[in-house]
Amino acid sequence: MVLPEWLAEPGLNHFLVVSAVLFSLGLLAVITRRNIIMVLMGIELILNSANLNFVAFSRYGLLSLEGHMIALFVIIIAAAEAAVALAIVLNIYNRFGTVDIEQISELKE
Amino acid sequence: MDLSAVAFYVFSILIIGSAAVMVFAKNIIHSAFALMFTLAGLALMYALLFAGFVAVTQLLVYVGGILVLILFGVMLTTRGYFEKVKTRTVNLLPSTIFVAIIGVLLIAVFTTTEWSTMPLEDGEVTMTGLGELLLTDFMLPFQVAGVLLLLAIIGAVLMASSARPPHQPPQAEQPDHPDEDPKNIS
Structure with missing residues (x-):
């Protein structure tokens, strides 16, 4: 089986394309879904796509182990963000009785 | 086509496929489990990039921690049975077009830029x-x-x-600083 060379050997661009698709899907989740927790999952997806970029650049590019470090710090901040965001979501649910974003519009009126 | 290329394509299909399932699934529990496969596939991808510690941290923190937290959030913010948890999706067509434009632009920028790369060496x-x-x-x-x-x-x-305990309507008059009221701390 003969494959073209750009297909047979995954390089930096392949990982970047995967990460771009992942970012788009995360953005789509943030825009279209109306459940707060789905929006949070979309944000996690976006953060993960950024992480994949960092690690790919540290493998192929000039960013050596610093890329791994930045990815680790992104993971740490994502964990903190998830904990605080879930606490906020629980408070919103207790106050409004719903987690639908469009019904939580008290400040808008 | 060597083994790492095959692994790359398998992992990327796993990641993107389950991310798509996550975005488009109607049931939020299905979305959460699809997110688990995406995160695990990303950990495998990090291992493929010789980032072993990041891969293990990804598994521990994301799959073991954040995902469980999200599932708890789903559990605590729904009434009734899990099988019926449906979430709304709005503006699907215009936002899909918008996101597709952004994705194509990103891919175009990523693939046309001349990145300064190093000659590939074995991972250590x-x-x-x-x-x-x-x-x-x-x-x-x-x-x-x-x-x-x-x-x-x-x-x-x-x-x-x-x-406040759940399923209570918000009270008419709130104290100015509800956090400082000791009765509110359950």
Whole structure:
């Protein structure tokens, strides 16, 4: 089986394309879904796509182990963000009785 | 086509496929489990990129921690049975077009830029280098990250434990500082 060379050997661009698709899907989740927790999952997806970029650049590019470090710090901040965001979501649910974003519009009126 | 190329394509199909399932699934529980496959596939991808420690941290923190947290959030914010948890989706067509434009632009920029790459060498064990970096160059961010985690945990506990019990309508008059009212802390 003969494959073209750009297909047979995954390089930096392949990982970047995967990460771009992942970012788009995360953005789509943030825009279209109306459940707060789905929006949070979309944000996690976006953060993960950024992480994949960092690690790919540290493998192929000039960013050596610093890329791994930045990815680790992104993971740490994502964990903190998830904990605080879930606490906020629980408070919103207790106050409004719903987690639908469009019904939580008290400040808008 | 060697083994790492095959692994790359299998992992990327796993990641993108389950991410698509996550975005488009109607049931939020299905979305959460699809997110689990995406995160695990990303950990495999990091392992493919010789980032072993990041891969293990991804598994521990994301799959073991954040995903369980999200499932708890789903569980605590739904009434009735899980099988019926449906979420709304709005503006699907225009936002799909918008996101597709952004994705195509990103891919175009990524593939047309001449990245300065190094000649590829074999991966080595990264643990030693990471540990040394963490205690020399990244000392301050390391400590700040610890303080940040502590603050986040304290804040999350305070916010979650001073909430009213669920299914109660909001009271008509709120005290000015509900957090300082000892009766509100359950």
